[in-house]
Structures are given as C-alpha cells and as structure tokens.
Amino acid sequence: MAASLLAVAINVNAQPASDNSKKGKIVGTVIDAATGQTVIGANVSITGTTKGSATDLDGKFAIRNLTPGTYSVTVSYISYNKKNITGVEVSAGSPTTVNITLQPKTVGMDEVVVTATADQSSSAGLLSIQRKSVPMQDGLSSQQISKLGDGDVGSAIKRVTGVTVQDGKNVFVRGLGNRYSNVQLNGSQLPSTNPNKKEAPMDLFGSGLVSNIIVQKTFTADQSAEFSGGSVQITTREFPEERNFTLSYSTSYNTVSTLENTLTSGGSSTDFLGYDNGKRQLPSVLNSQRVSDQNAGQVANGLHNSWGISSNQSAIPSQSISVNYANQFNEDKMPIGVVSNFSYKYARELEPNKVQRFIQFFNEGSPNFLTDYNQTEGVISADLSGMLNIFVKPSPVTKIGLKSLYSNSTSDTKSIIQGPYQNGVNRLTILNFDRRTVFSNTLEMETYFQNFLSSTLTANVSFNSAKRIRPDRRTTRYNLSGNEYSFAPFGDNNGHFFSNQKDNNYAAKLKYKFEPADFLSVSTGGNVILKDRRFTARRISYRDQVAPFIDEATATQSPDVLFNDEQVENGTLEMVETTQFGTTQSDWYDGFQSIYAGFISTQWNAIDRLSFEVGGRIENSVQTIEVPLSLDGEYQEVSEVDNTDFLPAVNVTYEVSDRTNLRAAFSRTLARPEFREISNFNFADFFGGQRIYGNPDLERTRITNYDLRFETYPSGGELFALSAFYKQFENPIELFYRLTDANEVFYDNAPEADLFGVEVEGRKNITDRLQVVANASYIFSETDMGSQASNRVANITRPMVGQSPYIINVSSFYTIPKWDMNLSLSYNTFGERIVTVGKNGQQYDEYEEPFHDLGAKIEYPLGRVDLSLEASNLLNQEREYTQGPATTFRYKPGVTLQLGAKLSL
Structure with a gap:
C-alpha cells in the first residue's frame, strides 16, 4: 500500500x-x-x-x-x-x-x-488545544523544539512541566519513573529495548520528525490503565501545507572527549552503519548443543577472539546528517500527504575516570567499600533511522494513514576498569557491542458521520517490534600480583556473553464518539494488546582448574595471547559453558502478555461553563513467564500475573472566563511488573558490578490519583498555571539490595507509598522580541516499609525510588530582527532522587545528585541555509551518585558545542 x-x-x-x-x-x-x-x-x-x-x-x-x-x-x-x-x-x-x-x-x-x-505560531495553537482539552496536559510544539535546539525527543521532552529524562530515554513525569508512565507513538505504545526495565527509546527519534509532544497528566478512560505520572504522546507529521525539502548537517566538540585518544578494538567492516556483519555471531555448532570437551576446540576456533584494547585513535567530532522531505499532492481531488525522514549519526567518544563503588557496610559512619573502581570507556555510536508517513483523504470527512518508522542505534563500548575489590586489585576489560532496533507500523482510519449524531469513528492497528542484541560481549579479569596483573581463572569473569531479545507488540484500537444531545457526547470502544518477548543468553568462560595449571609467565600474557583458540585446543585452558536453565535460575525466558480492555466515557456541559468527563475502563491483563529446562527442552511456566481491574476516571472543568479554567480530576490506575522483573534471570555488567535479580512473586501496583489545577491564558502564546496533586500507591515496585555481602539487587513490592506535589508554569511575552518560559515542580513522597522490614532495609520510611523532590525548567527566546537572528537560553535541574534502596548495615539509600544543565543556541539564516551554534552543560557539571557521606558513582561529561547547517530547497 x-x-x-x-x-x-x-x-x-x-x-x-x-x-x-x-x-x-x-x-x-x-x-x-x-x-x-x-x-x-x-x-x-x-x-x-x-x-x-x-x-x-x-x-x-x-x-x-x-x-x-x-x-x-x-x-x-x-x-x-x-x-x-x-x-x-x-x-x-x-x-x-x-x-x-x-x-x-x-x-x-x-x-x-x-x-x-x-x-x-504553532506554540500558541498547542496552548489553545491545552486550554480546551478534557484532561490536564502540557506539551511542546515542533516550533518550540526547534527553538530549543534539541536533537531528539528524549532531549526535548524534559522542557515540559514536571518532566525529566535520564540517559535520554528514562522518562520521569512528576518525578515518577518509567513504570508509572507510558510513551505512545502515533497512538501506539512503544516497546522497550531494555531487557531490565520499561524503557521507551525516545533518544532514537529525531525531533524533526514530530508535529508535537503532549504529556497528558490526568487519566481518561480511553487511555491505557498503566498511567499515573502521565502519558507521553508523540505525534509525527501528516499533511504538510507546502513542499518541504531540507538537508541538515551538524558536528559537535566535547571538552572532555574530542581529539583525545580513546579506546578502540577490532570490529567488523559494517560497524560504522550500526550493524555487525556476522563476525561476532555465536558459532553455529552451539545452535543445538552446549560447549563440551568434545566441541570446545571447534567453538574456540569459531569465536571472535579479538581481545585487545588500544588507545591510538582520536575521538573525532561527531557527525550527523538528516534529510527531510514532505509534500501534499493531488490536493483538489484526493489529497495525498507524504512525510519522510532519513538520518544518520556517527560519534567516537572518550568517557574517562568514572568512579564506580559499592559500599558493603558502614563502620561507625565510615564506608567499607567492597569495590572502588575507576572506569574509562571508549564509545563508538552509530544511529540510523528512517520514517515514511503516507496519508490519504478519500473524502473531506475520511482519512486513512500508514505511518512507518525504523530506527537502529548501536553503541560499541570498550572499557578498562581498575581498582580494589575486597582485598585484591583487579584490572577488568569489557568489549560490548550493543544494538537496539525499533520498527513501528501503524495503519489508522478516521471518519465522520455528520448526519448521524455528529459521530466519529477512529480505528488503528499496529505492529511494533523491538530488538536488543549483544553479540559476543567479551570480559576479562586480571588480579594484581606483585607488580604485574595475571589471569584470574575462576568464575564467569573471563569469557563471552551473547544475548538476544526480541519483542513483538500487536495492537488494535477502536473508538466511537457521538453526540446524542447538544450538551452531551459519548465515547466508547476497546482495544487489544498482545505482547510476545523471547530473551536468550549464552555464557562461555575460560578457566584454569585442571592440573597442570598455567604458569606465571603465561598467566600475565595479554588476553589476545592467553585466550587464543590454540590454548583451548591443546588443553592449556578449559572452556566451560555456564548458561543456566531451569525454574530456579534461567538465562532464557519467554514472556507473554494479553490485555483486553473496554471503556465508556461521557462528556457533558449541562451547566453553563461547567463541564464533566466521567468514564470507566475495564482491563484484563495476563502476564506469564516460561523458562526452558534445557537448551532443547520443553518450557515450564514460573510466573503468572492475572488481574481484571475497573478503573474510574473523572475530569471536571469550570470556565471562570474565556481565558481562565479551574480543573479537578480523580482516577485509579495501575503499574504492572515488566517481563524481566518477574523472570528469574540475573546479570552483572562486570565483576564486582551490580547484579540484578528478578522476582516471580511481584504484584501489580494500584494507584489512586487526585488533581487540582488553575490555569489562565492572558493572550496568545501566554500561560500561567498552578497545579496540585496527590497519589496513593499500593504495592509499589522498587529496587532493593539483597541481604548478601555482594553487590546484588532485586525487584520487590513495598507495602505502600504516598506522593504530594505542586507545579507552577508560566509563559510570558516580555516584549515582541523576548519570550520567557518557566516551570517548576515541588514533590514530596514517602514509602513506608513497615516495622517488619527493619532488618532488611536502611530506612523504614524514605522517598519513593526515582522521585525528585523538585524539578525546574527555564527557557528564554530572543529575536534580533535586524539580522533575523534567534537566541535561546535554557536551564534544567532536578532534586536528588533514590536510585537504589539501601540494605540493613548500609544506613543510607543511594541517591542521584542534582545535575544543573545550562544550554544556549544561536540561529542565523544565510539565504537558504540556517546556521546554528549550540552548547550544552555550560556549567561543566558532573553526574554523581552518593550513599550517605560517600560517592558511589561520579563522572564529568564535559561541555558540548555543536555547529549545524540546514539547507532548505
């Protein structure tokens, strides 16, 4: 089609x-x-x-x-x-x-x-939609995103009131993390590319693709029940009013990384495109069998045994190119709208001197570190994406569209980690090729029946697929012995790790809206979502456990020499597969989820200036996890979460005047565990690094939401809003340290939690040249673990995990008409938030400290070319995690300067 x-x-x-x-x-x-x-x-x-x-x-x-x-x-x-x-x-x-x-x-x-x-301006238009919307919402127009200079949706969305973004893809709405929010692309929920958590890959989507981003903050019955912090709704372009063709190029310089010698190693010839050409693939002999004494030599010969890490290449400035084409054809007959985009980005970077520590316990207020590592990483990233939207209007009241998006993002990382672990000193290396891919297809239709109760029928079907592939992740561990590092032969610390995750999401949605009376409209419909995930992993290790053991001279050889396939073939090294199968612990699992939902919602204006939206939603969700008992064995179910819930939603708006509203809302929503969280898979990034365990006994979280909001729109493009909200959580899912001496965490339910917050937002045109946009949120939350948890956690009462006590965004825009130049300045920060709940003996929870991000952008048109210069992290802040008086993670990302040019034809 x-x-x-x-x-x-x-x-x-x-x-x-x-x-x-x-x-x-x-x-x-x-x-x-x-x-x-x-x-x-x-x-x-x-x-x-x-x-x-x-x-x-x-x-x-x-x-x-x-x-x-x-x-x-x-x-x-x-x-x-x-x-x-x-x-x-x-x-x-x-x-x-x-x-x-x-x-x-x-x-x-x-x-x-x-x-x-x-x-x-489209910014003013979006405010108009916001003013008249049924739910409470905030948003960004494509015009505002362009002014701020944000290159992707993950960077842009943090400008919305009450929203922060961690690592470009972890969305926090009103201080609540990914599990309490959902991200939709053109009405369909995005699948996760992270096997450990619900993570929307918004950093994959260039900001030039979007028409607007709306964050809906109060629940309505037509939305998914997994909604508490908010719903992030990304809409891509449809029918352009005129032909548009742009070619964009940008390059960036980072004060910490660029032109410094970075870490590199041998890869495949297609890595620069973001794809491995098969060099890192699992040897074919292991497709149907495990490593054994009989096939170890064949396996070793088939593996990608390049282990060396060099530092003789410079971190070059990043390169990015993007092509956009949009047009509308056949306007006088059957309009056809085409919107397309292709983009590619390549970067080679250095990330030096990261502090990585794990506190085993506190002794009279002083931390005892189990690990105290320094990590340096070389990162080569390649991002390639394309979008094609085609819309047709067979009649003025009918629209049919097909929206397709493909995005592939790869991070090829080389790490050297050094420092003490317990009583020894380690030197660890990691070579990790991590590929994330999203493919999204949505077919949608909307039609209007003017002569039948002014009714509208909308429907869409979608298929979304997400992959995350780690082909041949290679790790080594050497211990300091005297003045030299030598091979540490035990455990899984020297070897290969392969993982493959594929998610398929199938969805269908139908909504019918009609107006039986002038003051009443009714919406009803339903949707079906089917999710299917397969996760597989293989672990292969090199060990020296059979006499005669490796001599000291051989043990100090570089990994390229030590792990050569000849060492396995002649019996010097033993190759062992440690892949786990079974119901206790498994490196493979299949996840299935079905969601069947129906809703009805009524909106009525029986009283002048007072409108009500009252609705209800019923959702049945069944999640199951199955694991194999062997490589070729049958699967057995280890976890099932089956619930049916009724979810009411009430939104009330009183128009004080044509420009001022008072709003109130009440709803009940859910947060369900992710597949990974109810599986029994565990994984650690490196020896001494954090190992994450699943929990098949997790329960869903039930949330009750209350909201109040005052908003006024003084003139076009201006806004002042004050909001207050309260949320009560039953069984919130959080990340806890396990009661062991190792750096191990697991998912579990806390008994209950409460959250209170206020938000204030303003947009003001100071002059016809100067506009200021500012918003701030103050949020208080408390989780009560109960007295029975006193021997398990550091603090019985504490803030919720991931909850920032405050969020601040300030942006200003200034135009110099004489030169047609646009200037912008932006600032974003958040308060400290818990990343991991401390265990008994640690005394403190682990917090991410505030990060103050100051950015600026200059735009100058030169004929058909728009030039831009932008800077981020102008304050040269560092990212830091702390646990009590000690730092557990610290890294200084440096200041980044980006020069761009956009040619319009």
Missing part, C-alpha cells in the same frame, strides 16, 4: 509546472471556541465571491489559486455565529495561515468581524 501511494505521489509531482507557482493560498483550522474541538464541514469563503472551501475531518481548510493581495474571509456554520476576517494578505508561492475560532450562537450576536493575524 505504501509503495503504491508513493508512486501515485511521485507521478503527480512529475506533472509540468503551471502558473500556480505565481498564485497563493489561504490555509488554516476552524475550532469551536467553547470546546476546543475542530469544526468539521464549516464553510470558509472569500467574502463576496463563490470561491471557498469546507473544513475537513481535522477542521482544516485550503482556498487555493489566489492572486497575491489582501482579502476578507467569511466563515459560517450552522449553530455558530458567522465570522468575517479582514486584512488577510496573500503572497505568491507560500501559504497564508489563518486559524479561526467560532463562537456558538447566542441571542443578540450574529456576526463577528476581526482583523486577521497570519502565521499564528
């Missing part, structure tokens, strides 16, 4: 040019001023003529082939006051945008005359 539509679009585009290039057009959207909904079927015409258009399913209109000049536009529709807009200036070759609001008819008012304001 996509290929045929694109062929039609290309043929249409190939027609000979006409004098239409000398004409102009008026485009825009018509909105109901009372409800904020788009008006379908409104008549928009050039005053005094028969030339005009009717608004379509999205409330959009276009009057084409206009001679440049000044016009008046008349807008009319039954039950609305007619509106006449004067002073609409039309230029050749580019559209004039006029967005229009219609007032419902009232006695004594028949017509409104205004002077047009062309090219209303």
Whole structure:
C-alpha cells in the first residue's frame, strides 16, 4: 500500500509546472471556541465571491489559486455565529495561515468581524488545544523544539512541566519513573529495548520528525490503565501545507572527549552503519548443543577472539546528517500527504575516570567499600533511522494513514576498569557491542458521520517490534600480583556473553464518539494488546582448574595471547559453558502478555461553563513467564500475573472566563511488573558490578490519583498555571539490595507509598522580541516499609525510588530582527532522587545528585541555509551518585558545542 501511494505521489509531482507557482493560498483550522474541538464541514469563503472551501475531518481548510493581495474571509456554520476576517494578505508561492475560532450562537450576536493575524505560531495553537482539552496536559510544539535546539525527543521532552529524562530515554513525569508512565507513538505504545526495565527509546527519534509532544497528566478512560505520572504522546507529521525539502548537517566538540585518544578494538567492516556483519555471531555448532570437551576446540576456533584494547585513535567530532522531505499532492481531488525522514549519526567518544563503588557496610559512619573502581570507556555510536508517513483523504470527512518508522542505534563500548575489590586489585576489560532496533507500523482510519449524531469513528492497528542484541560481549579479569596483573581463572569473569531479545507488540484500537444531545457526547470502544518477548543468553568462560595449571609467565600474557583458540585446543585452558536453565535460575525466558480492555466515557456541559468527563475502563491483563529446562527442552511456566481491574476516571472543568479554567480530576490506575522483573534471570555488567535479580512473586501496583489545577491564558502564546496533586500507591515496585555481602539487587513490592506535589508554569511575552518560559515542580513522597522490614532495609520510611523532590525548567527566546537572528537560553535541574534502596548495615539509600544543565543556541539564516551554534552543560557539571557521606558513582561529561547547517530547497 505504501509503495503504491508513493508512486501515485511521485507521478503527480512529475506533472509540468503551471502558473500556480505565481498564485497563493489561504490555509488554516476552524475550532469551536467553547470546546476546543475542530469544526468539521464549516464553510470558509472569500467574502463576496463563490470561491471557498469546507473544513475537513481535522477542521482544516485550503482556498487555493489566489492572486497575491489582501482579502476578507467569511466563515459560517450552522449553530455558530458567522465570522468575517479582514486584512488577510496573500503572497505568491507560500501559504497564508489563518486559524479561526467560532463562537456558538447566542441571542443578540450574529456576526463577528476581526482583523486577521497570519502565521499564528504553532506554540500558541498547542496552548489553545491545552486550554480546551478534557484532561490536564502540557506539551511542546515542533516550533518550540526547534527553538530549543534539541536533537531528539528524549532531549526535548524534559522542557515540559514536571518532566525529566535520564540517559535520554528514562522518562520521569512528576518525578515518577518509567513504570508509572507510558510513551505512545502515533497512538501506539512503544516497546522497550531494555531487557531490565520499561524503557521507551525516545533518544532514537529525531525531533524533526514530530508535529508535537503532549504529556497528558490526568487519566481518561480511553487511555491505557498503566498511567499515573502521565502519558507521553508523540505525534509525527501528516499533511504538510507546502513542499518541504531540507538537508541538515551538524558536528559537535566535547571538552572532555574530542581529539583525545580513546579506546578502540577490532570490529567488523559494517560497524560504522550500526550493524555487525556476522563476525561476532555465536558459532553455529552451539545452535543445538552446549560447549563440551568434545566441541570446545571447534567453538574456540569459531569465536571472535579479538581481545585487545588500544588507545591510538582520536575521538573525532561527531557527525550527523538528516534529510527531510514532505509534500501534499493531488490536493483538489484526493489529497495525498507524504512525510519522510532519513538520518544518520556517527560519534567516537572518550568517557574517562568514572568512579564506580559499592559500599558493603558502614563502620561507625565510615564506608567499607567492597569495590572502588575507576572506569574509562571508549564509545563508538552509530544511529540510523528512517520514517515514511503516507496519508490519504478519500473524502473531506475520511482519512486513512500508514505511518512507518525504523530506527537502529548501536553503541560499541570498550572499557578498562581498575581498582580494589575486597582485598585484591583487579584490572577488568569489557568489549560490548550493543544494538537496539525499533520498527513501528501503524495503519489508522478516521471518519465522520455528520448526519448521524455528529459521530466519529477512529480505528488503528499496529505492529511494533523491538530488538536488543549483544553479540559476543567479551570480559576479562586480571588480579594484581606483585607488580604485574595475571589471569584470574575462576568464575564467569573471563569469557563471552551473547544475548538476544526480541519483542513483538500487536495492537488494535477502536473508538466511537457521538453526540446524542447538544450538551452531551459519548465515547466508547476497546482495544487489544498482545505482547510476545523471547530473551536468550549464552555464557562461555575460560578457566584454569585442571592440573597442570598455567604458569606465571603465561598467566600475565595479554588476553589476545592467553585466550587464543590454540590454548583451548591443546588443553592449556578449559572452556566451560555456564548458561543456566531451569525454574530456579534461567538465562532464557519467554514472556507473554494479553490485555483486553473496554471503556465508556461521557462528556457533558449541562451547566453553563461547567463541564464533566466521567468514564470507566475495564482491563484484563495476563502476564506469564516460561523458562526452558534445557537448551532443547520443553518450557515450564514460573510466573503468572492475572488481574481484571475497573478503573474510574473523572475530569471536571469550570470556565471562570474565556481565558481562565479551574480543573479537578480523580482516577485509579495501575503499574504492572515488566517481563524481566518477574523472570528469574540475573546479570552483572562486570565483576564486582551490580547484579540484578528478578522476582516471580511481584504484584501489580494500584494507584489512586487526585488533581487540582488553575490555569489562565492572558493572550496568545501566554500561560500561567498552578497545579496540585496527590497519589496513593499500593504495592509499589522498587529496587532493593539483597541481604548478601555482594553487590546484588532485586525487584520487590513495598507495602505502600504516598506522593504530594505542586507545579507552577508560566509563559510570558516580555516584549515582541523576548519570550520567557518557566516551570517548576515541588514533590514530596514517602514509602513506608513497615516495622517488619527493619532488618532488611536502611530506612523504614524514605522517598519513593526515582522521585525528585523538585524539578525546574527555564527557557528564554530572543529575536534580533535586524539580522533575523534567534537566541535561546535554557536551564534544567532536578532534586536528588533514590536510585537504589539501601540494605540493613548500609544506613543510607543511594541517591542521584542534582545535575544543573545550562544550554544556549544561536540561529542565523544565510539565504537558504540556517546556521546554528549550540552548547550544552555550560556549567561543566558532573553526574554523581552518593550513599550517605560517600560517592558511589561520579563522572564529568564535559561541555558540548555543536555547529549545524540546514539547507532548505
């Protein structure tokens, strides 16, 4: 379907040019001023003529082939006051945008005359949608994202009130982590590319792909039940008003990394594209059998035995290129919209001197470190993505679209870790090729039945696939003996690790909305989500446990020499497979989840200026984990979570005036455990690093939500809002230290937790050149473990894991008309938040300390080329984790400067 539509679009585009290039057009959207909904079927015409258009399913209109000049536009529709807009200036070759609001008819008012304001900013348009929305929400327009200079959605979204982002993909809404939020792309939930947690890969999506990002903060019955902090809804572009082709290039310099000698090692010839060419693949002999004495030599010969790490290559400036093409064809017959993007980024970086410590216990206030490591990493990253959206309007009231997205991101990391572990000193190396891929396809349809209760039917089906592949992760461990490091032959610390995770998500959604009365609308529908995950891992180790043992001279050889396949073939080293199968611990698991949901929601305005949205949702979810008993054995179920829940949702809005609202909301929502969390798989990044265990006995979290909000919109593009909220959690899922002397953590339910918060947000146009946007959140949370946990955790009462007590965002935008130059300055920070719950004997929980990110951007147009210079982390802050008086992790990422150019054709 996509290929045929694109062929039609290309043929249409190939027609000979006409004098239409000398004409102009008026485009825009018509909105109901009372409800904020788009008006379908409104008549928009050039005053005094028969030339005009009717608004379509999205409330959009276009009057084409206009001679440049000044016009008046008349807008009319039954039950609305007619509106006449004067002073609409039309230029050749580019559209004039006029967005229009219609007032419902009232006695004594028949017509409104205004002077047009062309090219209303999309930021102001998004605020208008926010003002009239049923739930409480905040958002970012594509225009605002462009001004801030954020290259991907993960960077941009932290500008939204109450939102922070960790590592470019872990979303915290109102201080609550990923498990309490859901991320949707074009109405479909994104699958996770992290086997350990629910992690939306938003850093994979370039900001140039999106039309807007909306964060819905109060629950409505048509949303997924896994909703508490908020729902992040990313919408990509659909029907562009004019042809757009841009070619962008950027390069960046980092004060810590760039031009320094970084760590590298031999890879495959296709690594620069983000794909391994098969060099790191598992030897074929292991597809159906484990490593044994009989096949060890064959396995060793088939492995990628390149272990050396060198530091003779410089970390070059990163390179990024992006191509965007968007157009609308066949506008006068059956409009076809095409939006496409291709982007590629390559970077070679150095991340030196990371502090990695684990506190075993505190002795009279002083920490006893089990590990005290210093880690240096060389990272080569390659990101490649493409998007193609094709939309068709068979009629003005019907829209069909296919949205496809592919993104591949690879991080090729070489690490050297040195320092004491217990009573010895270690030198560890890690070579890790980590590939994450997302493929998303959504087919959607929307149609409007004007003569049948003004009803709208929307439906979509989607298939999302996510992969995370670690082919041949190689680790070594050497102990300091005298003045030399020598091979440490025990455990799984020297060897190969292969893992492969594939998630398939299938979803279908149907929603029908109708208006049985002028003051009442009803929405009903349902959806089905089927999730399927397969995770497999293989562990292969080199050991020296059979006499005669390796002599000291051989033990100090480099890994390239020591782990050569000849050492295995001649019996000098023993090759052992330690892959685990079974119900107690397993390195393989299959996860299945089915969610069946139905909902009904009513929105009514029976009382002047007071509107109610009352709805309910029923969801049945079944999650199961199965593990194999052997490599080729049958699977056995080890965990099942089966629940049916009724989830009410109430949203109330009182319009104090046309520009001011009071809002209140109540709802119940859920947070379900992830597949990895209810499996019995465990993994550690390196010897002495944190080992994470699953827990098949986890229960879902039930959350009760209360919200209040005051908001006012003084003028176009301006806002002041004050919100307060309270959330009560039953069985919150958190990460705890295990009661062992090792650095081990596991997932478990805390009994209960409470969260209170306030948010304040403002957008103000100081002058016609200067705009300031600021928001801040203060949040208090408390988890009560109960007195029975006093011998298990460091603190019986504490804040929730991942919960920041405050979040601050400030941005300012200034325009210099003389040079057509745009300047922006942005600041983001958050309060300290718990990353791991401390155990008994540690006295303290582990916290991530505040990070103050100050950034700036300059944009300057030079003909068809827009030049930009931006900087991040101008304060040169360091990232730090602490546990009581001790630092457990510290790294200084440096200041990054980026120079970019965008050519528009």
